[in-house]
Each structure stands twice: as structure tokens, then as C-alpha cells.
Amino acid sequence: MLRQDIAPSMHPAEDCPPVRWWISDGLIPYEEAVAEMERQVALIADGKADELVWLLEHPPLYTAGTSADAKDLVQPDRFPVFQTGRGGEYTYHGPGQRVAYVMLDLKRRRQDVRAYVAALEEVIIRTLDAMNVKGERREDRVGVWVRRPEKPTLPDGSMSEDKIAALGIRLRKWVSFHGLSLNVDPDLDHFGGIVPCGISAYGVTSLVNLGLPVMMADVDIRLREAFEEVFGQTVSVTSA
DSSP states (O other): OOGGGSOOOOOOOTTOOOEEEEEEEEEOOHHHHHHHHHHHHHHHHTTSSOOEEEEEEOOSEEEEOTTOOGGGBSOTTTSOEEEOSSSSSEEEEOTTEEEEEEEOBGGGSOOOHHHHHHHHHHHHHHHHHTTTOOOEEETTEEEEEEEOTTSOOOTTSOOOEEEEEEEEEEEETTEEEEEEEEESSOOGGGGGGBOGGGOOSSEEOOTTTTTOOOOHHHHHHHHHHHHHHHHOOEEEESOO
16 A cells, blocks of 8 residues: 555544643754653653654754665765664754654554654645645655756656655654654755765755745644644643
8 A cells, every 4th residue: 555545644542632742942952852752752652741742943963864874974074963763864954944753652543654654744745735835745755745847857857856854753662753854944055965865866945945935933833733633632831
């Protein structure tokens, strides 16, 4: 079954509490974020904390997933590079990019990794749709893509496409962590230090690059609405 054919709903059992929705201000160092994710995942897995979505921005950095190839790190001295346990290859994080770390107990939902990936993609696609951007998934590459008919065609004659959102996940005791990143208004030149996600044939774009001068707060509203449609109710928290 293709990911696009998987039913996107991953609502929890009826007796489950809402997902905590936490937005951090400022730039959060990557090491601090990982440490907090580890702490939260352990609490959720032990039934001592409710599920959590944590929205933040990082200072400029590169992360290497479990499938990262060293040759895809084109400029190793440009920004700090962090090894991470999530799936995938090299990605960039930095100001102007909304990172959402998603910590959900899939035992309360669906113990299906492909369905979870498809559901995260669906959240991004619905978020973009609310801003009149058509995001699409591709079965051979994880993430969300937009067609760029105004750009030159690819060598095989197909339409140019740019990546607007990346996914990288990890599960521990069926609790997810890491998550997604959506390019709102990052410095796209910063992606030049890596081959993003190991794919060199396509470019990278952002909402502002597509001509949408949106604020991060506006994106957060749309992202939360889309998340609730796919995953269920949330509740705002000011700390974890």
C-alpha cells in the first residue's frame, strides 16, 4: 500500500488526555532539545506524562541521521554537526524554520510506522493547503514537496520540485520523538553545506521563497489545526 493510500487519522483512544502543545521562544540549542526529548519520552513511555508536541527553532546546525553518508556533508566546518538517532540523512536546522518535535505514544493510536510517517506528512500538507500552497508526498522520498513549474525542467524532462518540509523519526517503546521541520523563512543558502536528505536532484524552498510573507505565529496556528485534525485534541502548556 502506498503512503498516500493510508488513512491519515491517528486519533488516540477516547480516554486519552489531550496532547500537550508547547511553543518555545528564542533559539534552543540542539543538545538541550535532545536531552529534553529523551526525558519526555521516558516519562511518556512510563505513563508519567501526557504526549507532547514541542515547537521551537534552533541556531544554525546540521544533523546526521542513521543513514547519513559522509560525502553529503559538503561543508563540514560551516556549522556544528550533530549525530542523531533519528532516521534519514543530513538535514539543516536554523532560524526561520519551524521544528516540531512530536512525542506520541503510538500504543494509544496505531502501532504502524508507515502510517505514522504518512500522518505527519498529512499534517504538513494540510498546513500548507490552509495557506494556498499545494504540498505533495513522494513514495520514493520522505518529506513534503512543491512543484516549481517556473524553474527549468530536470534532466529527464520532468518538472522541477523543491522540498519544503523534512521528516525524521525515532521510536522507543512505541513512543515517537524527533519529528518534522517546515521551512517558513530560513536562509536557504545554509542548505548548501549539505546534500539535504541525500537528494541532489531537487532544490529546497520555503513559504517566503514561494511568495508568502507569513509570520511564524501564523504558521503555528495552521500547524496546530492540521495536527488536531489528524492526531486529535491538544492543550497549550507554557513549559514541559
